[in-house]
Amino acid sequence: MMLDTLQRGxxxxxxWLFETVVQPVIYQMGWMAHLEDAYSATEWFLLGAAQVVILFLLLRPLEARFPAERWADRGGTGVDVIYTLLHRLGLFPLAAFVILTPLFDQAAQGLRALDFTPFALDAVWPGVTDIPLVSFLLYLVVLDLLDYWLHRGQHGLRWWWALHALHHSQRKMSFWTDDRNHLLDDVIVDLVKAAVALAIGVEPGQFVALVIAARVLQSLQHANLAWSFGPLGRVFVSPLFHRRHHAIGFGHEGSRAGCNFAVLLPVWDVLFKTADYRPAVEPTGIRDQLPGPAGSGRDYGDGFWSQQWLGLKRLARAEIP
Ligand SMILES: [Zn+2]
Ligand SMILES: [Zn+2]
Known part of the structure; x- marks a missing residue:
């Protein structure tokens, strides 16, 4: 009943948004061929907006009540809100998917002409893997394994770390921090993910659902909460587990260039020997942000544009392996 009301609302x-804002713009610009895409984009935008409001209402009071770290003020956390709005209201991953879909359709048509059937992971065991829930979970796990290795790359490759360091430069980590990334880093990650998703047969609607499911948990992981999730923390990445990935001296150091790289499922860190379940809450950030002699007092920028610009400068100086 309540769900019905929500759905109707x-x-x-x-x-309303489509008819009063989107459609007039589409007609004005003469983009009528994209009317259907625009309608889906409107839905994506609203889902993102609903998500941000719900996250704020749930997590902001929890952070105030049970903070992992006590800060004198929240100065410096505001820029992360910009990143979050840009991502959750923006069309980042969807754009990658929309751009790649026609390319893949063409490739699939070409293959069919040669009597090839395009691959779909959920068709490997008919009657089982094509049950919607099973197929959803299957894709979730496979894409999460991909996320794990992309994240290892972000720490292990010098040029990629030059960009990813921006995510780690937040010393007051809150639930807004999840989307704090270099835009170029986002483009790379989203294109690779969308390409793999298409290659293993994920449908566009399913892709949207997968991204939304992952994002809610990712915001929670960055929250300023020392929650381990108890036994469930072995199944899902908890705020405490991810906080250690951001901890100075642990998250980006050691023989494997860090620990706790998993995005949703910590099983990858256990399997590949990068899990660190120690419960202590350590300061977050990057060692070279610290004043000397521990670090070099490196500046990663306070505002959005300075962070983006400094990221490009680091990239230009990093050796490409
Ligand atoms: Zn990282
Ligand atoms: Zn993070």
């Missing part, structure tokens, strides 16, 4: 909001 959501549909009404989508129709």
């Amino acid at each position: 959501f549909d009404a909001a989508q129709t």
Whole structure:
């Protein structure tokens, strides 16, 4: 009953936004061929907005009540809000998917002409893997394994770390920090993920659901909460587990260039020997941000544009392996 009401409210909001804002712009610009895409984009935008509001209402009071770290003020956390809005209201991963879809369709058509059937992971065991829930979970696990290795690359490759360091430069980590990334880093990661998703047969609608499911948990992981999730922390990445990935001296150091790289499922860290379940809460950031002699007092920028610019400068100086 309540879900019905919510659904109706959501549909009404989508129709209203589409008819009063999106459609007039589309007609004005002469983009009528993209009317259907624009309608889906409106839905994506509203889902993102609903997600941000819910996360804020849930996590902001929890951070105030049970902080992992006590800060004198929240100065410096505001820039992360910009990143979050840009991502959750923006069309980043969807754009990658939309751009790649026609390319893959063409490739698939070419293969069919040669009597090849395009690959779909959920078709490997008919009657089982094509059950919607099973197929959803299957793709979730496979894409999460991909995320783990992309994240290892972000720490292990010098040029990639030059960009990813921006994510780690937040010394007051909160639930807004998840999307704090270099835009170029986002483009690379999203294109690779979308390409792999298409190659293993993920449908566009399914992709949106997968991204949304992952994002909610990722915001929670960055929250300023020392929660381990108890036994469930062995199944899902908890705020405490991910906080150690951001800890100075642990998250980006050692023989494997860090620990706790998993995005949703910590089993990858256990399997590949990068898990660190120690519960102590350590300061977050990057060692070279510290004043000497521990670090060099490196500046990663306070505002959005300075962070982006400094990231490009680091990239230009990093050796390409
Ligand atoms: Zn990282
Ligand atoms: Zn993080």
